[in-house]
Amino acid sequence: MNGADLLCETLLANGIDTCFANPGTSEMHFVAALDRQPRMRCVLGMSEGVVTGAADGYARMAGKPAATLLHLGPGLTNGLANLHNARRAGSPVVNIVGDHATYHLPLDAPLTSDVAALARPMSHWLGRAENADSVGLRTTEAIAASRQFSGQISTLILHADAAWSDTTVEAGNLAPQWLPTSPDIDRIRAAANILKTNQNVTILVSGQALLEPHLTLLSRIATRTGARLMAQQSNARLQRGQGRPDIERVPYPVDQALAAFENTEHVILIGASEPVAFFAYPGKPGRILPNTCQVLKLGEPEHDIAAVIDALAQETGAAIARAPQSDMPPTPDLPTGPLNPDSIAIAVARCLPENAVVCDESVSSGRNFFTHTHGAAPHDFLQLTGGAIGIGMPMAVGAAIACPDRKVLSLQADGSGMYTVQALWTQARERLDVVTVIFANQRYQILHGELRNVGAATPGENARRMLDLDDPALDWVSIARGMGVEAARAETTAQFHDLLSSAFRTPGPFLIEAVI
């Protein structure tokens, strides 16, 4: 057994059996080790943004980390943007980044770079396996760190000589499972007191709180106390649809967010952070809550969020209350005429399969999606958590691999979709049940709005050359087919609805270019 085998066996012993990969020469001994171990599922991404984005999507749905396999500093850097998103999602990921043999580093060969320095800003845990004997322990540490709290990013630098050298160290070290601490009951009583005695209270939640049964319990608490229940703007995973609470998110546009909290006197945070503007704007506040608003944080990352919510339900009397009447709007009729983001959302509401996973990177086109889809079949909703575009289609890859029995719907803006368009090929290669909807507005629509905000009434030549994607127009059907994904274009709502229903009934990946 060499260090690479020890790494592989240690991952498997700890339940990590999926490896999203794009290897190179320095990782070839690890590739050979993976090749000797068919229990590990290896999934190739044709750029590292696909690799790390898939690991994030996988972790959100599987509730455990996948490994990634990245080639030296440049391979790592290509994946950092989606590690940023994974970090913001609280997803567990175990990155294995190859590096030169330790003794080769001083020669400064062309691919040499400071891998640790590049990894550190996006990693909660960073370690280095410098010899074969240390690989097992380092891997166990990396896995343990990745399981801390809701999940963390671990990056293990695997030197080539550590991978290829023999070792007699036994595989199978088990990383400890992370155990959350009990909630602070005084703080929960204080929150219950606020809820029972105040108007204009918002319970702002994210993380585990957005999964059932916690979300329904929170909804009972809100109903019983007259508080408003709201989700953070971006969330790793949110369960919604028929029979589940109709939860709104903090709006993205800063003015709408400010308006949403204008009269709020108390905010109780559960798994969420205090809302702030995504970006700063001249003359506008960065904090969304009014200065007079009082904030109580229930539960730090180390706390057991389920226990926090249970205790709060006890203290507010909501645990024994009846479930709130689900005020479910009927699914709206399908509009006629040209496609737009609203008619797309309505079509989705009408034909989304039960228990689907919706991966959302529709950016500006998705603003009204919740409004129309509350009555859709129950589904999980996964968002872009860190604002680094290019996670949508990779996240769909990871979600589909984590949940082979569920349909994945990938709602994808065209501009951000191009960032990691290579993910379509992995969807084809792995025969994943992913239906991708491209919102083809042929522009960075969100930036047109921002440009207006900075006072440029009509974009000139240079602005249009940086914000418009219409010259030439992207032909998404050709691009998808070129990567082995069957595809079609929809220009009317009826066409779109037909394509979508048919895609949901058919196994394997499909892409719809929705011309809006």
Place this chain on the structure above:
Amino acid sequence: MNGADLLCETLLANGIDTCFANPGTSEMHFVAALDRQPRMRCVLGMSEGVVTGAADGYARMAGKPAATLLHLGPGLTNGLANLHNARRAGSPVVNIVGDHATYHLPLDAPLTSDVAALARPMSHWLGRAENADSVGLRTTEAIAASRQFSGQISTLILHADAAWSDTTVEAGNLAPQWLPTSPDIDRIRAAANILKTNQNVTILVSGQALLEPHLTLLSRIATRTGARLMAQQSNARLQRGQGRPDIERVPYPVDQALAAFENTEHVILIGASEPVAFFAYPGKPGRILPNTCQVLKLGEPEHDIAAVIDALAQETGAAIARAPQSDMPPTPDLPTGPLNPDSIAIAVARCLPENAVVCDESVSSGRNFFTHTHGAAPHDFLQLTGGAIGIGMPMAVGAAIACPDRKVLSLQADGSGMYTVQALWTQARERLDVVTVIFANQRYQILHGELRNVGAATPGENARRMLDLDDPALDWVSIARGMGVEAARAETTAQFHDLLSSAFRTPGPFLIEAVI
């Protein structure tokens, strides 16, 4: 005038009039400033690997930096791999990376990351414009640093409030031009003495030494003294073809490189580094030169390489010698039958237009390219310098923008081409004269060889799933057309030759999928 205008004007005052960009909200004031200044050419890349790779290609051919415009930490990280290549090429690049308003950073909004920490490993100069008044000075510093030596990577972090705030600072600060120092004449005499009195001497060159008239002068020195003239394995830019010296490069495979220097007793380095193995292998040396070989370095980065070569020519008597007879092989006949890398190279040799720029990321398929193309029309040859794949097509973008009157030939392996496939769209948008040849072998061919080297005789399921790209096969014609680039597939040498000649005669981008 605001800070963003000051930045734009300072770039222009220093001759930087091309900006490769992918902006976001935090850079919107800079976008508005660029929009007010039509003298700046703004070129959009649909992922930042395109942006920084194009800046590298531009710098290599224009001999001056372009600016890049990148969106916060994640936008920067997407571009770091090609900055790694640019750093290894010695290319000047001035990166402008947006960041949040200074006062917004402590709120830790979702897109917040440590931009400086991410930039540092790939930047020679790193600075921060924290207010509008400092933008001019910081930009000048960034430009000055980028011009040091053959070229360096400068990264300027532009905080949003520095961009949008008014300033009365005047634009137009001129960055000093970098001036090289004179050569060390004693060292040159020592080199001349080695050349005149020893057998088995290799002059190993890179950088400016590979451009005319220096290369021809070096060739005269070699001929007169009986030394061997050789280029580094990877070079930013090398001038070759009919009438120019037939210079070979240090081979990539470590065994071939070792064999090439087996009998070498002296190496004189001019603009090159001592050759080392690209990767370490068990039981093989990292240094390529024999232990007994003596190395003399002529010229540090601060030296005037042209003056070094001139002085060496004087000292060896080569300055007044006649130019060596160009021992030019006749262009070989076009082979018949199926395509392969050799027949592709021969077809290129036969129809490459005069003064073309060849951007090479053909990886394993390009190993014999030089053998067949020495008799091709004179051209510039640009390589992958840092081993971070995904620069080929972006580099072609930059070269074509720097040299609008020259044809660009982009020799592209399929696996690495997928990394930054979005560059095709920029080629279409900018109507660039780029002919792309995809070496479609449907695998990471180089890694199959490396896997064999580590003792895995027949790749198993997991190895094939990470190294093969044939399931599904990429349809490059569809992918290219989807991004607005006309394309065709060639399966025989005759087909390929016809497509290539026709593409060279037609303006605008064209892609040939060469099935090998």
